[in-house]
Amino acid sequence: MKTLNDFDFKGKIVLLRSDLNSDVQNKKLLKSERISEASITIKELKKKKARVVVLAHQGRPGDEEFISLKQHCKQLNKYVRVKFVEDIIGKRAEREIKKLKDGEAILLENVRNLKEEFDSNSNKLTEFFSKNCEIYVNDAFSVCHRAQASILLPKYIVNSCAGRILEREVNALKKLKLSKTLYILGGAKPEDNIKLLGKNKVLSCGLFGQVCLINKGKKLGEQENYLRSRKIFIKIPREKLKNVETPLDFAVNIKGKRKEIPVEGFPNDNEIFDIGKITQKKYIAEIKKAKAIYMKGPAGDCGKKQFSNGTFAILKAIAGSKAFSVIGGGHLSDAIKSSKVNVKKFGHISLSGGALLNYIAGEKLPGLEVLGIK
Incomplete structure (x- = not known):
């Protein structure tokens, strides 16, 4: 290069x-x-x-x-x-x-x-x-x-x-390819994450985690109606979900307060805003074992303070792990600032979206090819 x-x-x-x-x-x-x-x-x-x-x-x-x-x-x-x-x-x-x-x-x-x-x-x-x-x-x-x-x-x-x-982006992403990377995929655009589903283990969260859960046969009630009416829900082939971990509990808003409900407590009439503590504990255990981590999108609605817990817990676990990490997306960059986690604890924080996903998924990027970068 x-x-x-x-x-x-x-x-x-x-x-x-x-x-x-x-x-x-x-x-x-x-x-x-x-x-x-x-x-x-x-x-x-x-x-x-x-x-x-x-x-x-x-x-x-x-x-x-x-x-x-x-x-x-x-x-x-x-x-x-x-x-x-x-x-x-x-x-x-x-x-x-x-x-x-x-x-x-x-x-x-x-x-x-x-x-x-x-x-x-x-x-x-x-x-x-x-x-x-x-x-x-x-x-x-x-x-x-x-x-x-x-x-x-x-x-x-x-x-x-x-x-x-x-140069910095490419060098960081090449490091991800050297190890079997753990993907932590959240955010509000489930369709973007499909291309990363396959051999690598995935910890799903955010709206993407809910979509994965529905595809595995779980009914979520009011939240599922929301996902379908907004055309956020997408069908994912069963074989693609083989290595995808889904949330065990969710945080909902009841009279302005955070309440955590296990997945078994759904379907119900509540909207989902975050992953719960049981899910956080499970995901943190996986983070501790990882050699390389790519996180895309928040685990919950970070715009509401009481529903930023899941995202902050995962970011803190990544920062405290020995894994090389790449954090992608502007919303996560904002969450890092709010969480007060030391940015130097992450391998690389990227502000790129589609190009980053395509590169990690192994797709060719015309802008890199023309520069002779593989």
């Missing part, structure tokens, strides 16, 4: 594909860990006297989160000096790129404004950047599973490498 260590960047125009995609509410950008992370590679390139052109996206066309990167640039400037350019492949962008001096950086407008971004073949976007930039750096691991123009630019810019964030 080629990295920033393999090139002399002084005086070179460097196209840096970053990941700035963040949460947005009412068209306002929220404080984002992805933006502070992205600044790491930008700072290093500036220090190496590169002329940095940052390319990134936000949301998808038609979504509420599809906005300009102007706010992102403002937030980015809290960590590193970058100038915003309200253009991508037009004459203004070309002028601003040519004006760059050593150690300066610009951020171009949201690349998903261009229909060419969604075309994996040579087009105006690939032609523009191959003509105006000398080195390409991919630091956006989270979109490496997408065959999009800005991700496949190494086809057209020969001098290409991984940025520090992408």
